[in-house]
Amino acid sequence: MKWYYERASQQAGPVSESELDALIASGEVRMETLLWREGMAGWEPMSVARPPADRSTFAPPPPPTPPPTPPPTPSLAPAVGAAGGILEGLNPYAIPQADLRGVEVAVERDGPAWERRAEIGWVTAGFETVKAVLLEPSATFARMKREGGIGSPFLFQLILGSLGGLASVFYQMLLSLISTKGTGRFEVVVGLGVYAVMMPLLVAAGAFVGSGIYHLVLLMFGTKQPFEATFRTVCYTGGAVAVLQLVPGCGSLVAGGWALVCYCIGFSRVHALTIGRAVVVVLLPLLLCCAMVGLIAAGVGFFAART
Amino acid sequence: MWRRLKPGELDHEVVWLGVSLACAALAFAWVGFGLPGPSCVFHKVTGWPCLTCGSTRCVRLLLQGAFGGAFRMNPFFFTCLVGVAVFDVYAVVVLLGRLPRWRPERVPLWLRWILLAALLVNWAWLVVAGV
Numbered sequence: 372m373k374w375y376y377e378r379a380s381q382q383a384g385p386v387s388e389s390e391l392d393a394l395i396a397s398g399e400v401r402m403e404t405l406l407w408r409e410g411m412a413g414w415e416p417m418s419v420a421r422p423p424a425d426r427s428t429f430a431p432p433p434p435p436t437p438p439p440t441p442p443p444t445p446s447l448a449p450a451v452g453a454a455g456g457i458l459e460g461l462n463p464y465a466i467p468q469a470d471l472r473g474v475e476v477a478v479e480r481d482g483p484a485w486e487r488r489a490e491i492g493w494v495t496a497g498f499e500t501v502k503a504v505l506l507e508p509s510a511t512f513a514r515m516k517r518e519g520g521i522g523s524p525f526l527f528q529l530i531l532g533s534l535g536g537l538a539s540v541f542y543q544m545l546l547s548l549i550s551t552k553g554t555g556r557f558e559v560v561v562g563l564g565v566y567a568v569m570m571p572l573l574v575a576a577g578a579f580v581g582s583g584i585y586h587l588v589l590l591m592f593g594t595k596q597p598f599e600a601t602f603r604t605v606c607y608t609g610g611a612v613a614v615l616q617l618v619p620g621c622g623s624l625v626a627g628g629w630a631l632v633c634y635c636i637g638f639s640r641v642h643a644l645t646i647g648r649a650v651v652v653v654l655l656p657l658l659l660c661c662a663m664v665g666l667i668a669a670g671v672g673f674f675a676a677r678t
Numbered sequence: 679m680w681r682r683l684k685p686g687e688l689d690h691e692v693v694w695l696g697v698s699l700a701c702a703a704l705a706f707a708w709v710g711f712g713l714p715g716p717s718c719v720f721h722k723v724t725g726w727p728c729l730t731c732g733s734t735r736c737v738r739l740l741l742q743g744a745f746g747g748a749f750r751m752n753p754f755f756f757t758c759l760v761g762v763a764v765f766d767v768y769a770v771v772v773l774l775g776r777l778p779r780w781r782p783e784r785v786p787l788w789l790r791w792i793l794l795a796a797l798l799v800n801w802a803w804l805v806v807a808g809v
Binding site: 520521562565566569572573575576579580583590591593597598599658659 | 686688690693694697700701703704707711713728729730784785790793797
């Protein structure tokens with residue numbers, strides 16, 4: 372008898388009974404992990420599908436029945452070519468994909484460290500959160516609270532995003548001053564100064580507008596999670612990668628790329644999407660609004676171009 | 679569906695009214711200081727307008743009061759801005775009147791297809807009009 376199990380919001384398997392016992396013993400499969408085998412109507416947690424009392428005896432396998440087809444899920448995913456989705460839908464005997472969207476896998480969500488800054492200190496909490504998001508995004512977003520107010524993540528993004536943005540402006544100002552002569556320098560300083568003063572407002576507006584756009588796309592893909600979940604993902608990612616802008620030169624470029632990767636992983640873990648769908652969600656607004664990619668760069672680069 | 683906010687629920691009317699007003703103020707400041715608009719990478723590489731080309735010019739024309747020109751620059755984006763204005767009016771009304779809020783259960787399938795179709799029709803318009 373072959374078993375399929377849920378791992379990181381994806382279908383894994385098939386594994387034999389003895390392999391499943393080994394996974395249970397190692398802790399990879401727990402009581403709340405969803406399981407499916409031939410004969411079951413749908414995915415069930417292990418506590419129901421294969422309770423501990425049943426493991427020592429093996430009931431005769433039920434007569435083979437065709438696996439249930441997954442329930443139709445209206446969404447625009449096939450229209451935008453989500454990876455593998457179209458081909459799976461054509462095979463009536465395909466193993467049912469676990470519809471894990473909205474299924475709350477029992478993981479304690481209490482993070483990240485920034486949420487506990489009153490206990491451990493602002494600097495420690497900020498440092499731990501940046502490190503966790505940049506180096507362990509999958510585990511971090513798996514444990515991130517989906518709800519609990521927008522104040523904490525917004526503050527994180529506002530502080531670090533503004534610092535990173537100001538660092539970018541400062542480096543651009545240095546470059547412009549080196550290459551500008553005479554009264555042109557004053558114009559460069561004034562222009563970039565205006566941009567620097569507007570930076571916190573730009574970061575704040577960007578956090579909400581960006582989250583809003585991503586959440587609209589996620590709604591098109593049928594997410595059941597609230598806007599707060601998206602906002603938290605965007606803010607913790609944005610704040611963490613903004614630290615990379617402190618590196619002169621390539622810092623901003625690396626920050627942009629790293630942010631896209633973290634968004635994909637974050638939306639996958641928070642909204643229980645496959646990685647393929649998460650990638651489409653992240654790239655779609657960029658493809659639609661490619662001019663917006665240059666908005667911030669234009670504001671800074673304009674002054675360099677005038678030198 | 680129309681309902682009251684649950685305790686601790688995010689007040690979207692306050693949030694998005696604030697965000698839209700802040701963005702409007704930013705837009706005024708951006709244009710007022712003569713900061714440059716973005717250039718479209720897609721247009722530079724292919725010579726064709728992207729789906730949102732003309733949005734910045736639409737905003738500039740709107741700030742000058744040229745509504746007809748703003749609509750022709752990017753009809754979909756102009757309609758979105760009108761939608762934001764309508765939402766702001768709704769938000770002010772429900773906040774001042776402490777009225778129930780509109781909270782849809784989910785985005786209906788027909789609305790998703792209409793939005794996709796509108797995006798594509800808008801893109802076709804941008805190409806034909808040479809925006």
